[in-house]
Amino acid sequence: MxxxxxxxxxxxxxxxxxxxxxxxxxxxxxxxxxxxxxxxxxxxxxxxxxxxxxxxxxxxxxxxxxxxxxxxxxxxxxxxxxxxxxxxxxxxxxxxxxxxxxxxxxxxxxxxxxxxxxxxxxxxxxxIVPPTMMRCMKELQDKKLVFVCLTRTDKVEVPQGVQAVQQLPQFKDRISLVGMRLNDPAEARFYQQMQLDPQQVNGPHAVLIAPPGVLVGHFTAESSAPQIAASIHKAGQCCDDPNCKHGHAPQTTRPTTSPR
CATH class of the missing domain: 3.40.30.10 (Glutaredoxin)
Structure with missing residues (x-):
């Protein structure tokens, strides 16, 4: 995809x-x-x-x-x-x-x-965008990689792979975590834009959006840090260096992620 x-x-x-x-x-x-x-x-x-x-x-x-x-x-x-x-x-x-x-x-x-x-x-x-989309847009305009972490309660569950990537030196200052409830009617439009079916989400699940607004992929509890990092590299979003070789990587395929 x-x-x-x-x-x-x-x-x-x-x-x-x-x-x-x-x-x-x-x-x-x-x-x-x-x-x-x-x-x-x-x-x-x-x-x-x-x-x-x-x-x-x-x-x-x-x-x-x-x-x-x-x-x-x-x-x-x-x-x-x-x-x-x-x-x-x-x-x-x-x-x-x-x-x-x-x-x-x-x-x-x-x-x-x-x-x-x-x-x-x-x-x-x-x-007039939905609340979580508004928060994501602000982070993206600040050049952040945004992981939208989905939850059915007030407690946000972050996939372990995402937590591990957040600690990597090349990403630790560039990642923002944004929580979003799966049962909020106000977010319906954002669900659709993220190609997300709330009914199919079970357990920790995060959607990665990269500047300037590219949907990189969906990641679950089974997604490893190397898989997530590879997806970021593939999307040309590994750093802010315009001369980075990954910055010219073709953005033609959606990263392989664990089934939702």
Whole structure:
């Protein structure tokens, strides 16, 4: 089976801290993001250079689209050339992007969507991601290898092979473990994207996702550390060195894992 892109690459290729701001500057946008984070809401930011028809249209599309998600989302605007927002624009990497553009930021700071010039209701719904997916996107944007560890209780069981890989020098600082309950309706969409049938999971089970959003494989209690490490190497995710020979490995087959 081929590896699949779990989350849009253009979103996960970004890595930044939304809390970083230039000393002495006053960012209205940062204050809005902080308030939205405290309220647990997604922020749809309409960046623009002017208040022309294109900007007004995108803003109206966004406002109309989040009407059915008002408990989860809000919309705001910011000028891409506003000096007080310069640090934010640089963090998003959109200073030269086509404008207007809607940037979607989750409550935890993860970017879940970039939409130049137009946005649809379907795109808005897709950008309001499930809770665990939101956490994974944040870790992936920080260049982490994410093991989503599945559980039916509040106790997260991590396969022994995953624990062993986490201790290996080449991976110990690059792995993030994220727990997810198997009986949470809010996560249904993420189950599907991870090619996961919750009813088929018995015992410790982890799904590995690598930057920029590639589903590497499923690993169980029977998966050994060498098997998991080999899968990471095969996916070209063994290190951050762009010249690493594994970084150019073909991502054409899904790693061999133990049957679920």
């Amino acid at each position: 081929k590896t699949s892109t779990l989350i849009p690459m253009f979103v996960l290729g970004m890595c930044f801290s939304l809390n970083a701001q230039q000393p002495g500057s006053v960012s209205t946008l940062q204050a809005t993001l902080d308030n939205a984070s405290q309220a647990g809401k997604f922020t749809f930011i309409v960046f623009h250079r002017d208040s022309g028809a294109g900007t007004r249209t995108l803003y109206q599309q966004t406002q109309d689209g989040i009407a059915n998600h008002s408990e989860k989302a809000l919309v705001t605007t910011a000028r891409v050339d506003d000096p007080t927002e310069r640090a934010m624009v640089e963090k998003f990497g959109i200073s030269r992007a086509p404008m207007p553009m809607a940037v979607v930021v989750a409550p935890n700071g993860a970017v879940t969507g970039l939409f130049p010039r137009a946005i649809s209701g379907e795109q808005i719904t897709a950008a």
